[in-house]
Amino acid sequence: MLKAIYDWVDERLDITPIWRDVADHEVPEHVNPAHHFSAFIYCFGGLTFFVVVIQILSGMFLAMYYVPDIVNAHASVNYLQNKLAMGAIVRGMHHWGASVSIVMLFLHTLRVFFTGSYKHPREFNWVIGMLIFFVMLGLGFTGYLLPWDNKAYFATKVGVEIAATVPFLGPYIASFLQGGDIVGAQTLARFFALHVFFLPAALLGLLGAHFILIRRQGISGPL
Amino acid sequence: MGKKVSRRKFLTYTLGGTAGFLASGVLFPMVRFAVDPVLKRGAGEQYVDVNLTIDQITETPRSVEFTVHREDGWYVPEGGEKLTAWVMKDDNGDVVAFSPICKHLGCTVNWDSNPQFKNEFFCPCHFGRYYKDGTNVPGTPPTSPLDRYKTKVENGKLLIGPVEKA
Numbered sequence: 001m002l003k004a005i006y007d008w009v010d011e012r013l014d015i016t017p018i019w020r021d022v023a024d025h026e027v028p029e030h031v032n033p034a035h036h037f038s039a040f041i042y043c044f045g046g047l048t049f050f051v052v053v054i055q056i057l058s059g060m061f062l063a064m065y066y067v068p069d070i071v072n073a074h075a076s077v078n079y080l081q082n083k084l085a086m087g088a089i090v091r092g093m094h095h096w097g098a099s100v101s102i103v104m105l106f107l108h109t110l111r112v113f114f115t116g117s118y119k120h121p122r123e124f125n126w127v128i129g130m131l132i133f134f135v136m137l138g139l140g141f142t143g144y145l146l147p148w149d150n151k152a153y154f155a156t157k158v159g160v161e162i163a164a165t166v167p168f169l170g171p172y173i174a175s176f177l178q179g180g181d182i183v184g185a186q187t188l189a190r191f192f193a194l195h196v197f198f199l200p201a202a203l204l205g206l207l208g209a210h211f212i213l214i215r216r217q218g219i220s221g222p223l
Numbered sequence: 224m225g226k227k228v229s230r231r232k233f234l235t236y237t238l239g240g241t242a243g244f245l246a247s248g249v250l251f252p253m254v255r256f257a258v259d260p261v262l263k264r265g266a267g268e269q270y271v272d273v274n275l276t277i278d279q280i281t282e283t284p285r286s287v288e289f290t291v292h293r294e295d296g297w298y299v300p301e302g303g304e305k306l307t308a309w310v311m312k313d314d315n316g317d318v319v320a321f322s323p324i325c326k327h328l329g330c331t332v333n334w335d336s337n338p339q340f341k342n343e344f345f346c347p348c349h350f351g352r353y354y355k356d357g358t359n360v361p362g363t364p365p366t367s368p369l370d371r372y373k374t375k376v377e378n379g380k381l382l383i384g385p386v387e388k389a
């Protein structure tokens with residue numbers, strides 16, 4: 001049945017060569033944990049992507065109930081966590097996944113550093129990786145405000161004040177982030193927009209570039 | 224155990240099964256979370272004292288406003304949600320309370336509001352009409368009679384409950 005559906009689509013769209021090109025290539029021995037167990041460090045990049053997929057999915061579902069407005073934001077988070085079936089689980093996935101994704105990203109970066117994989121010809125992918133890192137920090141920072149509780153509010157105040165210490169530009173950066181003179185209604189609305197539209201779009205674009213470069217250049221050789 | 228499962232088939236099934244198990248572990252909580260409102264439809268039944276004694280009710284429908292407690296997710300309107308009922312006595316002298324929600328596409332009906340259609344409930348959206356007993360006038364858009372609220376009488380006063388399911 002599934003095979004028949006696949007064949008029907010494939011006959012018209014010719015998708016087999018596409019996924020063959022993406023998926024069908026040998027895993028070199030030095031990155032395969034079945035050969036050398038220590039090669040598990042090469043899994044960190046894929047695991048980071050896996051957690052990001054969970055963030056995107058759980059975030060989309062949270063957005064079915066979440067409201068980015070200072071009167072209702074906290075009440076809507078309270079409702080989705082305590083009144084809905086699986087609410088604590090779905091919010092928990094997003095909440096803990098936010099930290100796990102950054103930890104995995106960091107481990108992946110360490111692997112790339114200590115295997116020297118950032119060297120020519122892969123220096124551009126290191127730069128893209130750094131951009132991914134900053135986008136992920138941005139997602140963490142903007143997402144943290146959304147529950148609109150005390151922790152969220154003061155964490156954002158602190159973050160904005162740190163940004164305000166940048167020489168010359170600081171005050172402008174601060175009012176851009178706040179969307180005004182205080183952390184308030186406008187801050188919450190723009191952090192929400194950054195968190196669910198701008199930064200995920202940037203992240204997906206960068207991840208696409210990251211993966212294309214990996215296919216073009218192959219995985220770096222053994223030490 | 225007649226047919227032999229090839230090594231390739233076996234691997235495909237185990238890998239597919241494991242991947243499916245992991246994916247459903249991720250997806251189940253999220254989908255269950257999203258459909259929760261569907262599974263919680265129409266909970267709770269409340270009767271509201273609408274401040275009307277039985278002998279104030281006549282054969283002529285009168286519009287009665289009352290408020291019910293309403294929880295719209297995390298939003299609970301102060302003073303509740305305002306509802307309207309058309310209250311009257313039918314030919315047997317029994318109290319009926321019609322819901323004003325048109326059975327065509329949900330606009331609001333009024334009693335005797337169009338001079339062309341005297342003594343009928345009238346819906347302005349697509350000229351839906353109902354006779355005094357709530358039956359839809361054939362040939363107009365509504366396909367069934369007006370819904371009725373459940374009613375109770377306590378100490379000679381009218382209480383209005385939820386809409387009766389047809």
Ligand code: HEM
Nearest residue numbers: 055056059060062063066095098139143144146147196200
């Ligand atoms: C790598 C990607 C992401 C990271 C690191 C991240 C991080 C965060 C963090 C730290 C929070 C605060 C959660 C809490 O304190 O409980 C949050 C909340 C939220 N995020 Fe994300 N997020 C990501 C992607 C997304 C995406 C793609 C969406 C939607 C399309 C999204 C939608 C939301 C919503 C609606 C909330 C508020 C609900 C709540 O606080 O539980 N997130 N995010």
Ligand code: FES
Nearest residue numbers: 325327328346351
């Ligand atoms: S909604 Fe009442 S006639 Fe169409």
